[in-house]
Amino acid sequence: xxxxxxxxxxxxxKTRHMTxxxxxxxxxxxxxxxxxxxxxxxxxxxxxxxxxxxxxxTDTGEIVLEKAGEISALIAQMNDAVxxxxxxxxxxxxxxxPSIVGTMYLPNLLIQFQQKYPGISLxxxxxxxxALAEMVVSGDVDMAIIMRPVxxxxxxxxxxxxxxxxxxxxxxxxxxNKSFVTIKDFEETPFITFDKTFNVRAQLDKHxxxxxxxxxxxFEGASCQFLFELADLSGKIIVLPxxxxxxxAKEEIKxxxxxxxxxxxxxxxxxxxxxxxxxxxxxxxxxxxxxxxxYQ
Numbered sequence: 045x046x047x048x049x050x051x052x053x054x055x056x057x058k059t060r061h062m063t064x065x066x067x068x069x070x071x072x073x074x075x076x077x078x079x080x081x082x083x084x085x086x087x088x089x090x091x092x093x094x095x096x097x098x099x100x101x102t103d104t105g106e107i108v109l110e111k112a113g114e115i116s117a118l119i120a121q122m123n124d125a126v127x128x129x130x131x132x133x134x135x136x137x138x139x140x141x142p143s144i145v146g147t148m149y150l151p152n153l154l155i156q157f158q159q160k161y162p163g164i165s166l167x168x169x170x171x172x173x174x175a176l177a178e179m180v181v182s183g184d185v186d187m188a189i190i191m192r193p194v195x196x197x198x199x200x201x202x203x204x205x206x207x208x209x210x211x212x213x214x215x216x217x218x219x220x221n222k223s224f225v226t227i228k229d230f231e232e233t234p235f236i237t238f239d240k241t242f243n244v245r246a247q248l249d250k251h252x253x254x255x256x257x258x259x260x261x262x263f264e265g266a267s268c269q270f271l272f273e274l275a276d277l278s279g280k281i282i283v284l285p286x287x288x289x290x291x292x293a294k295e296e297i298k299x300x301x302x303x304x305x306x307x308x309x310x311x312x313x314x315x316x317x318x319x320x321x322x323x324x325x326x327x328x329x330x331x332x333x334x335x336x337x338x339y340q
Contacts, residue, residue, distance in 0.1 A: 045083060045086065047119075049079055049082075049083050050112050050115060050116070051069065051116075052065070052069065052076060052079050052080065052083070053080075053083065053091065053105075053108055053109065053112055054109065054112050054113070054116065055068050055069050056076075056080065056092060056099055057092075057101055057105070057109040057112075060098040060099050060100065061097070061098065061099060062076060062077060062080075062099060080092070087104060087108070089102070089104045090102050090104070090105070091104055091105035091108055092105050132161050132163070132164065132322060132323065132326055133163040134163040134164065135161075135163070135164045135165070135321060135322060135323030135326075136164065136165040136166075136167070136321075136323060137164060137165075137166060137167070137186050137187075137321065137323040137324045137326075137327050138167045138168075138169065138184075138185040138186045138187075139166070139167075139168055139169070139185060139186065139187050139188065139189070139327065140168070140169040140170070140171055140176040140179055140180070140185040140187070140188035140189075141168070141169075141170065141176070141188060141189040141190075142170065142171070142172060142173060142176070142189075142190070142191075142242070143170040144268055144288065145189055145190075145310065146168070146170060148287060148288065148291050149189075149205075149310075149339075150189075152334075153330070153331065153334045154166060154168070156330070156334065157326075157327060157330045160330070161323070161326060164323045164326070164327075166327075169184075169185050169188075172241045172242060172243070173190035173191050173242070173243040174243070176188035176190050176313075177190060177194065177195075177196055177199065177313065180199060180313055180314060180315060181196060181198050181199065181315065183315070186314060186320070186321070186324045186327075187312060187313060187314040187324065187327070187328065188312075188313050188314075189204065189310055189311070189312050189313075189331075190243065190310070190311060190313060191243040191244065191247075191308065191309065191310060191311075192307075192309040192310070192311050194311055194313055197316075198315065198316055199313045199314065199315065199316055200313065200314055200315070200316045201311040201312065201313045202311060202312040202313075202328070202332065203309060203310075203311050204309075204310045204311060204312055204331070204332075204335045204339075205287075205309065205310040205335060205339050206307065206308075206309045207285060207286050207287055207307075207308050207309070208285070208286055208301060208302070208305050208306055208307055208308050209244060209247070209248070209283065209284065209285050209286070209302065209306040209307075209308045210283070210284070210285075210286045210289065210299050210300060210301050210302065210306075211225045211235070211281050211282070211283050211299070211300040211302070212275070212281065212282045212283075212284065212289040212293065212297045212298070212299055212300075213281050213282075213297065213298050213300065214279055214295075214296075214297060214298070215296060215297075215298055216279070217279065217281070217298075219233075219281070219300065220298060222300055223300070224300055224301050224302065224303040225300045225301075225302055225303070226302065226303055227251050227252060227255045227257055227302070228255060228257055230252070230257060230259045230260065230283075231257050231258060231259070231260070232260055233260060233281065234260045234261070234262035234280050234281070235259070235260065235261065235262060235280060235281040235282065235283050236261075236262055236263045236264070236271050236274050236275050236278075236280050236281065236282045236283070237261065237264055237271070237282070237283040237284060238264060238265070238266065238271070238284070239264040239265055239266055240264075241266060242266070244284065244285060244308070245264070247306075248283065251306065262274075262278065262280050263278070263280070268284070268288055268291075268292045269292065271284070272292050272293065272294065276294065276295070285308040286299060286301075286308070312328065312331055312332075314328070
């Protein structure tokens with residue numbers, strides 16, 4: 045049975061009259077009668093019987109009308125849900141990010157998004173950059189914000205924030221007279237940085253290997269607050285992205301850029317050549333607008 049034919053049965057059951065049902069459906073009475081006979085032939089039993097001037101449902105007709113009503117209600121719900129999704133009144137989107145990036149950049153961004161689209165369910169996942177890239181590829185999250193470079197050919201990326209990795213020192217440090225640092229400066233000088241679960245550390249190690257430098261890493265960790273406490277108590281150099289030093293430093297700290305510059309960039313990644321929900325597209329647009337307004 046086609047949906048159109050289901051509507052015919054519903055109209056007959058509602059009006060209890062062939063002519064009235066035909067008028068309501070904007071078809072001729074003979075066409076409606078022919079369709080009814082076809083439907084009854086498919087079921088192998090009559091759906092209506094005549095009583096006076098009325099067409100009343102048989103036992104089978106009662107069942108068909110009941111189920112037709114349920115189907116019509118489901119279709120109406122589906123249409124309402126599609127319209128709501130289309131107009132961003134409902135939906136779901138999952139975004140991943142490293143916890144430090146989330147702390148620094150995302151609270152206001154995500155709150156503003158939910159205020160703008162209160163019907164959209166926003167789920168967040170915190171993990172390292174490599175793990176997040178794998179989650180996006182597998183579909184476990186819809187998108188993620190991670191440090192460049194992005195190595196997977198299965199992912200699209202939108203550059204968001206550009207800055208650099210730098211060294212931070214106390215004014216009393218012997219390097220206070222320097223205006224920049226080089227990779228080779230860290231052959232013997234102890235410093236503090238992220239552990240190997242971070243892309244920042246992976247890029248640092250890559251530069252050290254390329255320059256045949258064996259770095260003297262005094263402390264490493266995953267928490268900026270922990271690393272800054274260590275730097276504060278030990279007086280040692282801290283090597284992190286510049287925005288993180290500016291965000292977490294509790295006291296005056298001198299920033300020394302690398303020469304040549306050591307870039308640190310964040311990108312928004314999502315699957316290449318795949319479907320993006322309306323909610324996901326809305327979040328991508330919101331992120332781009334927010335970053336352009338606040339960080340460009």
